[in-house]
Amino acid sequence: MPSLTKTLRTVALVGCAMLLSGCFHMRARHVLRYYGDSDTGWYQLRFPDGLVEENKLQEMLAKFRKFSRPTARTTGGRTIIEDLSGAASMEYMYDQYKCTDSPQPDFVDCRFVLEVTEEVGRMDGWSLAWEVELQPRMRVLTSNHAAVRREGNRDILVWSFDGNKVSQATVAFVVRVPRA
Numbered sequence: 001m002p003s004l005t006k007t008l009r010t011v012a013l014v015g016c017a018m019l020l021s022g023c024f025h026m027r028a029r030h031v032l033r034y035y036g037d038s039d040t041g042w043y044q045l046r047f048p049d050g051l052v053e054e055n056k057l058q059e060m061l062a063k064f065r066k067f068s069r070p071t072a073r074t075t076g077g078r079t080i081i082e083d084l085s086g087a088a089s090m091e092y093m094y095d096q097y098k099c100t101d102s103p104q105p106d107f108v109d110c111r112f113v114l115e116v117t118e119e120v121g122r123m124d125g126w127s128l129a130w131e132v133e134l135q136p137r138m139r140v141l142t143s144n145h146a147a148v149r150r151e152g153n154r155d156i157l158v159w160s161f162d163g164n165k166v167s168q169a170t171v172a173f174v175v176r177v178p179r180a
Contacts, residue, residue, distance in 0.1 A: 023046075023047070023048070023123070023124070023125035023126060023127075023163075024045070024046070024047050024120060024123060024125075024126045024127075025045070025046040025047070025126065025127045025128075026043065026044070026045050026046075026127070026128050026129070026130075027043065027044045027128075027129045027130075028041065028042065028043040028044070028090065028093065028129070028130050028131070029041045029042055029043075029090075029130075029131040029132075029133060030090035030091070030093070030112075030130070030131070030132045030133070031086070031090070031132075031133045032110075032132055032133065032134055032135065032138065032175060032177065033135065033180070034135060034177060034178050034179065034180040035099060035107075035108045035110070035177045035178065035179045035180060036179055036180035037180045038089055039089060039090050039091045040086055040087055040088065040089070040090065041086065041088050041090035041133075042082070042083055042084045042085065042086050042088055042090075043068070043082060043083060043088060043090070043093065044080060044081075044082040044084065045080065045081045045082065046078050046079070046080050047078065047079055048077060048078060048079070049074050049077050049078060049079050050079075052079060057072060057079070057081075060081060061081065064081065064083070066092070067088060067089040067090075067092035067093075068083040068085075068087070068088035068089065069083050069085060069087070069088075070082065070083045071083070091112070093114065094112045094113060094114045094171075095113050095114055095115050096111065096112065096113040097110070097111070097112050097113075098110070098111050099111075099177070102176055104176065106178060106179050107176050107177060107178055107179065108176075108177050108179065109141060109174055109175070109176050109177070110174065110175050110177050111172075111173075111174045112132075112171070112172070112173055112174075112175075113170065113171070113172045114130070114170070114171040114172075115168075115169070115170045115171075116128060116161065116168060116169035116170070118168070120163075121163070121166075121167040121168045121169070122167060123163055124163060124164065125163055125164060126163035127160075127161060127162050127163055128159070128160070128161040128169050128171075129159070129160050129161075130158075130159040130160075130171045131156050131157065131158055131159075132145075132156070132157040132171075132173065132175075133151070133154055133155075133156050134154055134155045134156070134157070134175065135154065135178075136153055136154070137178050138175050138176065138177055138178070139175065139176040140155075140157070140173060140174075140175055140176075141174040141175065141176055142172075142173065142174045143157060143172070143173035143174070143175075144159075144170065144171070144172050144173070145157040145158055145159055145171075145173065146158055146159055146160055147160075157173065159171045
């Protein structure tokens with residue numbers, strides 16, 4: 001799993017950043033499910049049109065197809081790669097993802113880390129908006145989230161990074177997850 005994640009990060013973030021002379025924006029929601037069930041969610045990447053060669057775009061889409069059903073489109077001078085279906089296996093978007101047995105019976109502790117690369121961090125105008133939706137009975141053990149929003153009976157952890165204000169970004173958290 002780490003090799004796929006590293007490849008996706010390299011292709012999606014570093015690859016775009018090196019080819020772009022404009023802004024890179026990513027929005028995503030990861031719906032964390034009970035251990036044993038597949039995580040779900042959606043993502044959207046935006047960058048200026050025409051700055052990614054067609055073969056690179058196809059390579060990126062092939063990588064994303066391993067865990068989602070991406071589409072690519074252009075609108076208003078931007079290329080958009082997205083899977084807004086809510087069915088993307090979002091655990092594969094992270095640089096690090098690992099679950100280990102918890103000291104609490106019938107639970108596992110899952111650690112997730114996503115880092116914006118130095119190349120993207122040096123760009124002007126990039127942004128990352130990331131959300132993680134927790135299910136009932138899940139407990140955050142550690143996290144660097146900026147805010148928590150409540151939707152119904154679920155907590156949403158929120159990260160937001162603006163490349164005009166910061167040059168690095170990390171989404172990192174550990175959640176105690178019940179077994180399915």
